[in-house]
Amino acid sequence: MNPGHVLGAPIVVLNRVEKRFGDNPVLRDVSFSVARGECVCVIGPSGSGKSTLLRAINALVPISAGSIAVDGIEVNDPKLDKLALRRRVGIVFQQYNLFPHKTALDNVMMAPIHVLKENPAEVEARARALIAKVRLTGKEAAYPGELSGGQQQRVAIARALAMNPKVMLFDEVTAALDPETKKEVLVTVRELAAEGMTCLLVTHEMGFAREVADHVYFTEDGVIVEHGPPAEFFGSPKQARTRAFLDQVL
Amino acid sequence: MDGTADFFRWLAEAHRIDVSIAYDPLDRKRFLIGLWTTIWLSGVCIGSSILVGLIGAWLHGARSAAARGAVQVFVQFFRNTPPLVQLAFFYFAVSAALPPVTDRFGASVPLIDNVGWAIVSFSLFAGAFNVEIFRSGIEAVPRATVEAAESLGYTRLAAYRHVVLPLAFRVCLPALGNNLVNLVKTTTLAYAIGVPELLYAASQVWSEVFNVREMMVVLLLTYVALVAVLVHGLRRWERAMRIPGYSA
Amino acid sequence: MSALAVLLPRQPAAVGSEWGAARMPSALRSRKTIAALAILGAVWTAAAWAAAPVDRPSVLALAVKWAPLIFGGFLFNLLVSVAAMALGTAAGVLLGLAQISLLRPVQAASWAVTQFFRNAPWLVLLFFAMFLLPFEWRIGGVTVPFPAWLKAMLGLALPVLANVSEIVRGGVLSIPLGQWESAESLAFSRRQILWRIILPQAVKRMIPPWMNLYAILTMATTLISVVGIQDAMTLTRGALVAEARTDLYLPLYFMLLLMFFAYCYPIARYTQVLERRFAVRG
Incomplete structure (x- = not known):
């Protein structure tokens, strides 16, 4: 539990979301909401549609049915203002996906300058502060290829934060990292959650979910099997499938 | 300069090694004009073949199946037919089909002269390779x-400009350089339609001075040097x- | 002409990149390309035919009349290409092996020769052979004539040998060092390693660029018309001069282009197929 702050009104609302790739359903009747300032973790076996869920919230993949609203913006609307949505939603990927031809600092500065057309001097000041925040001071001029996985992932977090998002999505951000560097990234995410940033994480880190999340969802085969506060969820899972999964990973 | 000229004059008289362009002002002028024409022609063709490549690659990404x-x-047509026949096709056939001007x-x-057709022909030929490269x-x-760029709010076009093209360009550069080197070598074909480039100028000199052997060596060395300069520049x-730490 | 891209734009394996339009299956694409070209040619011919004046033979009739002669010339181009390729490959393999010799001077000299002939324009090398080789050779007491077509073959073989040399070197170097080391640890001699272990693996990788080179050479055989040898190009010119019909220019040159296309395009497709197959198996 994260008692440090009070949860606000829902900011991300999913209602009966369906997603099919061809005949293959990936998400089936998924409904849930994330409150302002809340930290939500989604866990479940690989291939259960968790990454698709995050991509759908950011309009990187279209959904087949249902609705998704972020801060009042209807994501499934054909006339969606993608820029407005993406200013509000930051996403961090499993494979970092930094721009390899730009330095760490430039990676953080690019979008505010090119997309938001902000003043470069102000952006730079903010970017340097963000790099310091993810504990990478001194690495501003390094290229992604010169950084470790954990360092790259923290640059990616800073890059997403530079857009001043209201919600941060994390897509298995530690899955590609070794145990040592994993910790650096998880510390950064925990700090963000503690500051009251709305966070939605897809993760395999059970310890992290138990410690940081306000609410945990377990998905399998594209449906939400069970959800609840971490103490309840991990302490006394009600569904047999949840118990089977937790027995396997814990 | 005079000393050098004297040396080559002596070389011609005493040893029958006649590098006439080294001491004869007329021959030297012809040769330098040929060299300049080759450089100029190569430069123009490099520029326009890159343009052809960019337009082609862009059209290839279009939604329209026809495009x-x-x-x-x-x-495929320009890559798999002889450039010399392409040149003749343009210079003799297409040119004859176009209305003449006064x-x-x-x-x-003719509406377009031999130099013009050489540029058109070589640009399309090298451009066809550039399309595939890009x-x-x-x-x-x-x-x-x-x-990742889209998730940060970039539009398709902006993502192209700031992320895709800078990266793609680095991936392309070796193949592009290779193709441009070949383009410079291909400009010799303009000889066949009487464009006064390097090979043509050299042939004028040797048919008057009868120093084929010497001019051939000069010619080969000049081309190898031209290509070396281009390769060096590209490197x-x-x-x-x-980019440090990044291998394309 | 273009030592065109022996290192042709190798299509980087499209790793997870569906960026851009969905690509048609290659077989489909090639069939469409051929179909489109055929249609283009047919429309063109029909248009030229329709436009022909009534009292003179139609363009189509003239094209049909000259086609056998020009095709004969085209076969001569193919003959030259096969001969120059055989010659260039034989010499080029030796030069390429010299490039990976352990003897420094041999290595340096073969490298220099390779680079020189690779970077010189094909047409200049052809002139070089035509003008600087003697028209006859005395071997012992016998005088062997050296006809122009033979010199032209040698002239075309020069850039081929340089490119083959580079292909051989590149192919051998592409085999991981571990293969050499493990063979050495089994007490193979250097020669044995090269012939029994490295080359059998490397040859597979050399075949696509070698075929590519052959297609380039085939197209380059038209250069012999520039130095006065009768080939398909010369015969086309001759036919056009004989008929003195400007409306014949486009169809006849296009026909010549199509002959080369029909020969070189399948080679290019097959090269791509091989490239892909070898790329997958490593």
Whole structure:
């Protein structure tokens, strides 16, 4: 539990979301909401549609049915203002996906300058502060290829934060990292959650979910099997499938 | 300069090694004009073939299947037919099919002259290769990197400009350089339609001075030097564009 | 002409990149390309035919009349290409092996020769052979004539040998060092390693660029018309001069282009197929 702050009104609302790739359903009747300032973790076996869920919230993949609203913006609307949505939603990927031809600092500065057309001097000041925040001071001029996985992932977090998002999505951000560097990234995410940033994480880190999340969802085969506060969820899972999964990973 | 000229004059008289362009002002002028024409022709063709390549690669990414098909036909046709026949096709056949124009002396002249057709022909020929080079460069940029740009609010076009093209360009550079080197060598074909480039100038000199052997050596060395300069320039460029820790 | 891209734009394996339009399956694409070209040619011919004046033979009739002669010339181009390729490959393999010799001077000299002939324009090398080789050779007491077509073959073989040399070197170097080391640890001699272990693996990788080179050479055989040898190009010119019909220019040159296309395009497709197959198996 994260008692440090009070949860606000829902900011991300999913209602009966369906997603099919061809005949293959990936998400089936998924409904849930994330409150302002809340930290939500989604866990479940690989291939259960968790990454698709995050991509759908950011309009990187279209959904087949249902609705998704972020801060009042209807994501499934054909006339969606993608820029407005993406200013509000930051996403961090499993494979970092930094721009390899730009330095760490430039990676953080690019979008505010090119997309938001902000003043470069102000952006730079903010970017340097963000790099310091993810504990990478001194690495501003390094290229992604010169950084470790954990360092790259923290640059990616800073890059997403530079857009001043209201919600941060994390897509298995530690899955590609070794145990040592994993910790650096998880510390950064925990700090963000503690500051009251709305966070939605897809993760395999059970310890992290138990410690940081306000609410945990377990998905399998594209449906939400069970959800609840971490103490309840991990302490006394009600569904047999949840118990089977937790027995396997814990 | 005089000393050098004297040396070559002596070489011609005493040893029958006649590098006439080293001491004869007329021959030297012809040779230098030929050299300049080759450099100039290469430069123009490099520029326009890159343009052809960019337009082709862009059209190939278009939604219209007809546009993609047309690009494909263009690329395959120009890659798999002899450039010399292409040149003749343009210079003799297409030119004859176009209406002639009247020049400022009142004479009837073809719409495009031999130099013009050489530029058109070589640009399309090298451009066909460039289309494929640019296309594969763009395809080499991972989808995930583009997705990251989109998630930061970049539009398709802006993502292209700031992320895809800078990366694709680095991937392309070696193949592009290779093709441009070949383009410079291909300009010798303009000899066949009487463009006064380097090979043509050299042949004028040797048919008057009868120093084929010497001029041939000069010619080969000049081309190898031209190519070496271009390769060197491209290498430096490649090195300057290299990103630390990133292998394209 | 273009030592055109022996290192042709190798299509980087499209790793997870569906960026851009969905690509048609290659077989489909090639069939479409051929179909489009055929249609283009047919429309063109029909248009030229329809436009022909009534009292003169139609362009189509003239094209049909000259086609056998020009095709004969085209076969001569193919003959030259096969001969120059055989010659260039034999010499080029030796030069390429010299490039990976352990003897420094041999290595340096073969490298220099390779680079020189690779970077010189094909047409200049052809002139070089035509003008600087003697028209006859004395071997012992016998005088062997050296006809122009033979010199032209040698002239075309020069850039081929340089490019083959580079292909051989590149192919051998592409085999991981571990293969050499493990063979050495089994007490193979250097020669044995090269012939029994490295080359059998490397040859597979050399075949696509070698075929590519052959297609380039085939197209380059038209250069012999520039130095006065009768080939398909010369015969086309001759036919056009004989008929003195400007409306015949486009169809006849296009026909010549199509002959080369029909020969070189399948080679290019097959090269791509092989490239892909070898790329997958490593």
